[in-house]
Amino acid sequence: MKRSQTFLLGLIGVFAALAFIIVLPFVEYVVLAALLAYVLHPVHRRLEARLGETTAAVALIVGTLLAIVAPLLYVISVFVADLRSIARGGSGLNVAVVETQILEATGIEVDLAEILTSSAQQIFTVLFGGVGGVVATTLKIGMGIAVMVFLLYYLLLEGEAFVVWFYDLVPLPDHVTDRLLEKLDATTWGVVVGHISVAVAQALLAGVGLWVAGVPDASFWTFIMIILSLLPLIGAFMVWGPAAAYLVVVGDVGSGVLLALYGLIVVSLFDNYARPIVIDRRAHINPGVLLLGVVGGIYAVGFTGVFVGPIVIGVLVAAMETYRTEFDAV
Incomplete structure (x- = not known):
């Protein structure tokens, strides 16, 4: 392999690693944008004949945000509230009756309240990094959605060109x-x-x-x-x-x-x-x-x-x- 080719491949490797580090914090939103573009592409093809390429893309993005993202954010907020409540011991379940029934049936004492609380705390930590991470997670989600919308717009407009580029690039x-x-x-x-x-x-x-x-x-x-x-x-x-x-x-x-x-x-x-x-x-x-x-x-x-x-x-x-x-x- 020629020295120039070796140098160029090395340069590509270095900057690919740097690009990966830059994109990594929002990689899930990049993937979501690609998935939404994949799903919405056939609809965009039909709408662009009537509305135009740009207007069709904007209409689809607005419709997607209203139909999917807004309800999803609401569900996540309710889920977080319920999870925090369970982690604090407020499961709403009548655990005392269940514990009594288990004790009478098996003779084993089970602390269901503690099991529910510790499990909720572990799930909360895994998903959000603990209570202190909720604000940071919320900010990241907001930035991630902005990135997703931006990428989705250009993927709808340039998706077919990207496929052609992929064909030319893949050896x-x-x-x-x-x-x-x-x-x-x-x-x-x-x-x-x-x-x-x-x-x-x-x-x-x-x-x-x-x-x-x-x-x-x-x-x-x-x-x-x-x-x-x-x-x-x-x-x-x-x-x-x-x-x-x-x-x-x-x-x-x-x-x-x-x-x-x-x-x-x-x-x-x-x-x-x-x-x-x-x-x-x-x-x-x-x-x-x-x-x-x-x-x-x-x-x-x-x-x-x-x-x-x-x-x-x-x-x-x-x-x-x-x-x-x-x-x-x-």
């Missing part, structure tokens, strides 16, 4: 690049539209059941179910099942039985029927792997890791599969 045969992009498209669609959307919808359905049944902090448990719903078969049952049992134990038998029936008939059947319909079968994404991405993503980058983690793992799997099929036999 792969065209058919290999096409195959890789097809796998990336199937993986991204499976994660965003498939597993995550079904998990969110299933958790919201179960959350409505918790709220109607009178379970305290229903919004908090709904957020937990969004993550657990990525687990096959059991998923949200890990929340609404014990919630139904709790209602029975504290004496609200009717609500507990109705919640159990609602969970079995509505929540579980929705997951069983919706997931095969919504998910693109080409993706072949294992929900267990996605759960690992969700939990690891939340731990690494915060709340938006719900989306970032599975996408990163999905892209890795797609790249490895492409390498196996195209180059492993060479």
Whole structure:
């Protein structure tokens, strides 16, 4: 390799590392902007014929902020409030009755209040860096949303040009690049539209059941179910099942039985029927792997890791599969 090529590659490596360090604090918002641009691109293509390219992009961004970001921020604020309340011992659950029932049935004393408090404190620390980190997290989210909106605007306008640039830049045969992009498209669609959307919808359905049944902090448990719903078969049952049992134990038998029936008939059947319909079968994404991405993503980058983690793992799997099929036999 010539000295000039070596120098240029070294220069690219150094500045790529510096660029990564600069982008790292907001990498989740960069990924979110890319995902939103991916989802909104077909809509933008249709609108630009009527409104023009720029107006269509602005309209889509405003609509996205009103339809997704604003409600999401509200849900996060409610979740934080509930989490802080539980961390301070205000779970709203009648833990004394449950502890008495467990003691009478098993002879074992269980301090449920302490378990709930310590668990909430740990979750709070992982997501927000403790109580003192809430303000810093709020400021970061505000800046991140601004970055996301800025990138989303230009990705909607220049997305196709970026794909062309990607084709020219990647040192792969065209058919290999096409195959890789097809796998990336199937993986991204499976994660965003498939597993995550079904998990969110299933958790919201179960959350409505918790709220109607009178379970305290229903919004908090709904957020937990969004993550657990990525687990096959059991998923949200890990929340609404014990919630139904709790209602029975504290004496609200009717609500507990109705919640159990609602969970079995509505929540579980929705997951069983919706997931095969919504998910693109080409993706072949294992929900267990996605759960690992969700939990690891939340731990690494915060709340938006719900989306970032599975996408990163999905892209890795797609790249490895492409390498196996195209180059492993060479």
